[in-house]
Structure formats: structure tokens, C-alpha cells
Amino acid sequence: MEYIIIIISAIFVNNIVLARFLGICPFLGVSGKVSTSIGMSGGVMFVMTIATIVTWLIQNYILIPFSLEFLQTITFILVIASLVQMVEIMLKKVSPPLYQALGIYLPLMTTNCAILGVAILTMQNDYTLMEGVVFAIANAIGFGIALLLFSSIREHLDLLDVPEGMRGVPIAFVAAGILALAFMGFAGLA
């Protein structure tokens, strides 16, 4: 039951992009086409889950026992940066097809604030390791859903006659706002 609440709230009620405003850069950057947004969502899910597991272990077995919580930010970002590099190298050797699919999105993960944001949120909410993993996966699904919906909308926007000043980014933001408005309808679920 606990897990179901975490999942529903992370995907719909507190959607990571549309309600928490994390990961806006990739949300705008790769949402031009549906195919790239699927690749990006896959990469985010992969890295976010691993990053949450590793940062959870570091937080609870190194930082808290030695009262070093104030080093959280600096430790987490270093861990995530090296993790991304490691995943990239390992993926290249172990599973070339997966590397082909996710490869170009991996370097972008370090500066994706959704990854660090979910790691910090997991610690703030005092989740257990299992809850943290579920939380990370659910957030990645939420990111994927938002990205997929938004990229489908943007593909349609390209074909429409938009007033000159609003073309490109401005109309995309207004569309994202309306999408966020739709997601607010889920607020009663939690």
C-alpha cells in the first residue's frame, strides 16, 4: 500500500517536471521529436534508479554515521558525475545495443537536476532503500510520461499557424502550462 501511494503521487500528483519543476532543460531540449524523448526517458530511468541506490547507501552508511550531512550536495554530485561516466563505459562493453539507444543521452545526465533532485528528495523523505528505489522508478516514469505527452504536442505545434512572436519556445511553454493544468486534476488522488 505504501508503495502504491509513492508511485501514484510521484507520477501524477507531484509530477517531477510539471509540478516540481525538475529536469526542465531536457524536457525542453529533447522534446522536439517523440523518438528522442523515448530514448531520453529510458536513460533517465536507468541513471536515476542507480544513482538513488548508490547515494542512499552513501548517505546512510558514510555521511550519517560520521555526521557529515553538510557534505551531501558535494558528495552526491560527484557520485552522480562519476556514476554516469561509469555506466557509459560499462554499457559500451556489456550491452552495445543499449548503449546505441541511450549513449548520446548519458553525458547530459550529470547536469539533469532531476537526478540530483530525486536523490536529495529520497533522503529528505527518509525513505528506506526499497521505497527509494520505487520512488526513483516512479519519478522516472512520471518524467517519461510528461516528456512523451509534451513531445507529441510539440510535433503538432510545428504544423500550426502560430503568431510570429510566440513561435518556438514561448508557445511550447504555454503548452506545457496547459499540460501542467491538466495534471493538477490529479491533485485529489493523494
Place this chain on the structure above:
Amino acid sequence: MNQWQNFTKGFIKDNPVFVLLLGLCPALGVTTSAINGMGMGLATTFVLVMSNTVVTLIKSFIPAKVRIPSFIVIIASFVTIVELVMQGFLPALFEQLGLFIPLIVVNCLVLGRAEAFASKNNFVSSVIDGLGMGLGFTFALTLLGAVREILGSGAIFGWDFVQGDGMLVFVLAPGAFIALGYLIAIMNKFNKA
């Protein structure tokens, strides 16, 4: 390029939020009121100036291959300083900004300026660039915060000038996207003219 242009480019011509589209997460996340936007902007400005300063001073010692991780460590140290100082002296603002303070680390604006400007230019230009870009970011966040506060709660910097409620949607998440979309459109118009 003279230093004055270097300083002012961050406000309109190369505004980080409206034109370069960098640092959008905090720009949308914390701007429920003008004062929050300003606090976030000034915190980012501090990190930006300090990281630009350090990066430009030690750029010749950093091997090119590990420059990005080194920049991240430098930035993360200053973010930790901001975090601790704000927690100690401005607990109310710290509470409001919450998650977005540690997330200054992954603000693409800070890393972007370190990589694109400070690692290639001299000390004075880098400091001025950091200050200009940071204040441009502060300007954008304050403006967005003010627009959302005026429309959403009929107030500005906490001063109520309209009785009753505003359009609540502008304080909530969707309003952030819509307000920023229109502000970018207006800025585009300005920059073309």
C-alpha cells in the same frame, strides 16, 4: 568587447533565462513571489561570481580532460557555503527555496559560464561576466516572480494592493510556465527591434 558591454549583456541581449534558456528549473520553481525570485537570483549570482573567479585563476593547472568534474567540485563547494550561510542567517528564505538551493550545483548557467567563459578569459572579464550574468538572472527571476505575484495574489514584494484573492493559477505550477512563455515572447520582440 569592452567591460561595460560584457557586464550589461546578461540583462537583455543574452539574458540567461529569456534568451539563453539556462537555469530554467529554479526560474520556474521558486518564483511564486518576487522576493523568492530575488533571493534565489542573488544566491546564484554569488556562486557564479565565485566559481568564475576560481576557475579563471586555476584554469592553467587543470588538465583539459578532467576540467568538467573539477568545475563541478568548485561550484559544489560554493553552493555548500551558500546553503550553510542561508540556513544560519535566513532560515525563512531557506525554507521557501528548499530543494532548489542544493540544485544550484546543476544549474546549467553556472557550469555553462565556467566552461564557456571563465576557462578562456582573464580574471577581470570573468568576474564581470559572472556578475553581469548573475544579475541578469536575478533580474529575470525577480521579474517573473513579480508578474506571478501581481497576477496570482494581487501583491508585490509582499505588499497587498488588491483586496481579496488574485488568479490562484499563477502562483501554482501551470502559471509559471504560461507567465514565462509570454515573458520570453515579449523579450524576443524587444531583442529583434
